[in-house]
Amino acid sequence: MSVRYPPPSDELLQRAARLYRIPGVTQAEVCARLGLSRVALKRARERFDGAAFPWPRDLLLSCLTDAGRRTRGAWPTRQELATLASYLDFVDKDGSTADSVAALLASLVQDGILDRDADDFVLRVPFP
Secondary structure: OOOOOOOOOHHHHHHHHHHHHOOOOOHHHHHHHHOOOHHHHHHHHHHOOHHHOOHHHHHHHHHHHOOOOOOEEEOOOHHHHHHHHHHHHHHHOOOOOHHHHHHHHHHHHHOOOEEEEOOEEEEOOOOO
């Protein structure tokens, strides 16, 4: 007799779809971190359109938090902002600059996703 597990919640499926979009994050890693089967991840990717998520924010948060593995760290210096901008532009081809990354970080703080303490940040919501 097989055991039936309840289906994953929509929130969990959305998180899986978002995490899988991050460059360098594998299907096996998503499944292991979120406790999903490969079939569930495939359904999540089919069901939730990646374009619906604020991609630059997700990409920036993945850089700051090592794809959600860390919840705190050092606030980026001006040089690190330029490096982040270069990476965002490489992945998304959006013309990111250090100033646009700083503005994006400020919006993450304003929206309560990040807290900033002098030279550090704390992630306040689960990512992804």
